[in-house]
Amino acid sequence: MIIGNGLIANAFKNSNIDHSNLIIFASGVSNSKEIRLEEYERELKLLTEVISQEEYKKLIYFSSCSVSSTSQSEYNKYKSRIELFIQEAVDNYLILKLPNVVGKAASNNQLVNYFYNSLLNQREIILNTDCIRHLIDVADLPSIVELLVKLEPNSKIISVAFDNGVSVNEIIRHLESALGATFNNLKKIQSGNDYYIDNQIFLKYLDNTNNYNTNPELIIKKYYANYEA
Secondary structure: OEEOOOHHHHHHHOOOOOOOOEEEEOOOOOOOOOOOHHHHHHHHHHHHHHHHHOOOOEEEEEEEHHHHOOOOOHHHHHHHHHHHHHHHHOOOEEEEEEOEEEOOOOOOOOHHHHHHHHHHHOOOEEEEOOOEEOEEEHHHHHHHHHHHHHHOOOOEEEEOOOOOOEEHHHHHHHHHHHHOOOOOOEEEEOOOOOOOOOOHHHHHOOOOHHHOOOOHHHHHHHHHOOOOO
């Protein structure tokens, strides 16, 4: 069962993963800037309904690595609340904390897509040059979930991220290179990185990271060299 119609949900729908005994919950709030509480409550209501109807299936829930950040945004507080709810209400689950997911999407909620549209429209963006982000190719998520479900039968929370941290300044440079364009409205500040990702549990499951698209520059080129929003 796949719940959702966005970037992550579509990646699973287009894959060959057997999800007959899984709940791939890829629906809900994806905008980390969202402040409307009713949007978060809508996701919680849907999640509650789904797990009550499919209680014998393993729940795969996508949280965010940003939950461990210093930011007390509504998004981070909500994701923490959902993680706790799942641990208390669900017998069989995997909560996967994701870094910045990259893929073709019309939404500006994804970081790289936000930068891309800002470049196309030459909108001013404030860039924290010391900020480090990890990118993951959305196309790799189905095989990663398939692997983790196979190797980890117990309920667990896992930060799914490769050792490919890249500064947002480099992300901008990779986008400029892929598009043959230049940002003219960058306002750069330096304020430090705001969170650390502990990915050691995840990495221990992988025999070979070469099976995945982990190079930030190649991830960006894959989706944005010939991208049309």
